[in-house]
Amino acid sequence: MALAPPEAQAALEPLLAEPGRSAVLCDIDGTLAPIVERPEEAHVSEEIARLLARLARRYRLVACISGRRASEARRLVGVGAIAYAGSHGAELLLPGAREPEVAAEFRSWEGRVHRFADSLPARELRLAQIRREDKGPIVAFHWRGARDERRALAMIEEIERRATAAGLAVHRGRKVLECRPPIEIGKHRAVRQLVTRFGFSRALFGGDDATDVDAFAELERLRADGHLEQVVRVAVRSDEAPPDLYRFADVVVEGIGGFASLLRRLAEG
Numbered sequence: 001m002a003l004a005p006p007e008a009q010a011a012l013e014p015l016l017a018e019p020g021r022s023a024v025l026c027d028i029d030g031t032l033a034p035i036v037e038r039p040e041e042a043h044v045s046e047e048i049a050r051l052l053a054r055l056a057r058r059y060r061l062v063a064c065i066s067g068r069r070a071s072e073a074r075r076l077v078g079v080g081a082i083a084y085a086g087s088h089g090a091e092l093l094l095p096g097a098r099e100p101e102v103a104a105e106f107r108s109w110e111g112r113v114h115r116f117a118d119s120l121p122a123r124e125l126r127l128a129q130i131r132r133e134d135k136g137p138i139v140a141f142h143w144r145g146a147r148d149e150r151r152a153l154a155m156i157e158e159i160e161r162r163a164t165a166a167g168l169a170v171h172r173g174r175k176v177l178e179c180r181p182p183i184e185i186g187k188h189r190a191v192r193q194l195v196t197r198f199g200f201s202r203a204l205f206g207g208d209d210a211t212d213v214d215a216f217a218e219l220e221r222l223r224a225d226g227h228l229e230q231v232v233r234v235a236v237r238s239d240e241a242p243p244d245l246y247r248f249a250d251v252v253v254e255g256i257g258g259f260a261s262l263l264r265r266l267a268e269g
């Protein structure tokens with residue numbers, strides 16, 4: 001059942017009691033950074049960055065798990081002492097590391113994904129006001145801000161059809177379509193990798209979008225398998241959230257401000 005603060009306090013108790021065995025994991029866009037029209041304009045406030053740095057000194061692990069590239073996620077959040085799982089778990093940038101570890105199979109798809117994106121009709125994309133974001137082996141197509149949303153969505157559906165026919169995987173998020181390598185990537189993979197590498201037994205994950213539901217599901221599987229003792233799945237409310245986000249959440253917070261309050265509570269100890 002989803003709880004709203006202050007009842008959420010009880011859900012945090014297991015982490016507060018054993019920070020050395022606990023992990024604080026979260027998504028970035030829509031969870032730490034307000035959604036804005038263009039990805040390059042996203043911003044994480046100094047207060048949130050300071051909170052994450054403070055949490056990193058107290059908890060076994062603090063990590064951001066994002067659809068952005070790991071290095072871009074670190075640039076955006078600006079905290080070197082935490083881990084970043086980028087490209088939905090295909091990249092892992094450990095605290096203080098210079099370069100991310102990138103799954104070789106993932107990297108090998110970059111050329112094919114870009115050739116597909118280059119084959120799309122540039123003029124039609126422009127007229128539909130769809131913007132392309134290159135993220136190495138993932139290319140995202142954004143329609144936030146398109147004046148004629150129906151036209152943009154018709155074009156997005158066409159890209160989806162062509163990408164599938166070209167053997168790529170597709171995934172939709174908040175006014176974004178991603179064309180990806182057809183290999184197993186997802187935030188579930190990142191969560192499992194982090195549990196194995198850092199050996200924590202209690203974990204909180206906060207997110208706002210469809211890919212975050214995969215992380216929720218993995219946490220629940222890890223708990224059922226006995227790899228984790230306690231899990232707290234936090235949904236960050238927005239008018240674009242998929243229903244499953246609330247359905248599988250233990251706690252629902254009101255937007256980025258609500259999630260920041262929860263981080264503050266975890267930092268106070």
Ligand SMILES: O=P(O)(O)OC[C@H]1O[C@H](O[C@H]2O[C@H](CO)[C@@H](O)[C@H](O)[C@H]2O)[C@H](O)[C@@H](O)[C@@H]1O
Pocket residue numbers: 027028029030034035036037038039040042065066067068133135140142144173174175176209211
């Ligand atoms: O997993 P996340 O860290 O939440 O990343 C998901 C996507 O986030 C970005 O797109 C979203 O935020 C943009 C900036 O606020 C917004 O313009 C867009 O509509 C949102 O979908 C990022 O650009 C994508 O690459 C990520 O996959």
